[in-house]
Amino acid sequence: MSLMLWFDGRLGPQDQLAAPLTTHALHYGTAVFEGIRSYATPDGAAVFRLDDHLERMRRGAEALGMEFDVARAAAATIAVLRANHHRDAYVRPLLWCGTGGLGLDVAPLTRHLMVASLPWKPHLGERPIRLTVSPMRRNPARAMPPLKLAGGYVNAILAKREATARGYDDALFVDEAGAVVECSGVNVFLVKDGAVVSVEHADALPGITRDTVLALSGGSTRAVGLDELLDADEVFVAGTSAEVLPVAEIDGRRFGPSPVADALRAEYLRVVRGGAPQHEAWLTRVPGAHAHAA
Numbered sequence: 001m002s003l004m005l006w007f008d009g010r011l012g013p014q015d016q017l018a019a020p021l022t023t024h025a026l027h028y029g030t031a032v033f034e035g036i037r038s039y040a041t042p043d044g045a046a047v048f049r050l051d052d053h054l055e056r057m058r059r060g061a062e063a064l065g066m067e068f069d070v071a072r073a074a075a076a077t078i079a080v081l082r083a084n085h086h087r088d089a090y091v092r093p094l095l096w097c098g099t100g101g102l103g104l105d106v107a108p109l110t111r112h113l114m115v116a117s118l119p120w121k122p123h124l125g126e127r128p129i130r131l132t133v134s135p136m137r138r139n140p141a142r143a144m145p146p147l148k149l150a151g152g153y154v155n156a157i158l159a160k161r162e163a164t165a166r167g168y169d170d171a172l173f174v175d176e177a178g179a180v181v182e183c184s185g186v187n188v189f190l191v192k193d194g195a196v197v198s199v200e201h202a203d204a205l206p207g208i209t210r211d212t213v214l215a216l217s218g219g220s221t222r223a224v225g226l227d228e229l230l231d232a233d234e235v236f237v238a239g240t241s242a243e244v245l246p247v248a249e250i251d252g253r254r255f256g257p258s259p260v261a262d263a264l265r266a267e268y269l270r271v272v273r274g275g276a277p278q279h280e281a282w283l284t285r286v287p288g289a290h291a292h293a294a
Contacts, residue, residue, distance in 0.1 A: 003017075006076040008113060014027065015173070022102065028104055029034050029154070030096065031150035031151075032149055032150065034053045034093050035240045036090070036093070038088065039274075046284060047284040047286065048252075049212070050074055056148065056208070065106060066111055066227075067111070080117045089117045093114070093115045098110035129170060130249040131183065131247055132168040134159040134171035134174075140157065147205070159171035159184050170186070171184050176202065176272045182204040186207070187238050188235065189219070194260065196220070197219060198210055198220070200273035207238060212271070213244060216264060217264055234246065234255060238268075244265040245265065246262065
């Protein structure tokens, strides 16, 4: 059975929906997206921090001069999860510039919105990962704002390709001064003497999972140099797809057990699956999504 997508106001099978080959976003990456997770809970499907994700998407749309209706996208998310009978799923809303020309002025172009839901497993797996410092640099915020703009992710794709070609799981970006930025698609944390520190950098995406982990841990945020990261007791990463995952190694520097990261991972998974009533406000329940879990 073909997955159902929501596209410009209607639901339809993905193999019956299409965009023209002259779509501007196909040529220039003029699109904004989000990566959102839905989880199975004892009371059915629930989307984690949906409003926060869509508000960040609205800011990305604003950067490209596009209007974005948060309420409409939220309703579309619920509709597509119900149509696909998904509980554990990845949700991908995408707003893009369509047809009307292939110049660099996006003002006259059509606008389109789709929302898809897909069965999903964490893209970095569930075991501690190995990182390598990338020879590339992260897009500087002065050139490309740290939002989920589609074209900007070519930078992350190239860095990850280079890292995996050398046998690592992901690339770690540092800047010219040796300050840690982030990985290709996750934020970076360290633990020293039991204290949790989230890496702060102007070029890094302000992650929603990062914000969640800070709230759960009571951790702090600040700039972190590569030397300090390598001297940490633990290092871990956090992102919507990866969730919370310990780091086993950075370029030969091996880390031992990760009790703080492991505890935060367990707490995060408890929260997203509805096991923490004090954080119920982070969950958007999906009516009717109780059966046929995918």
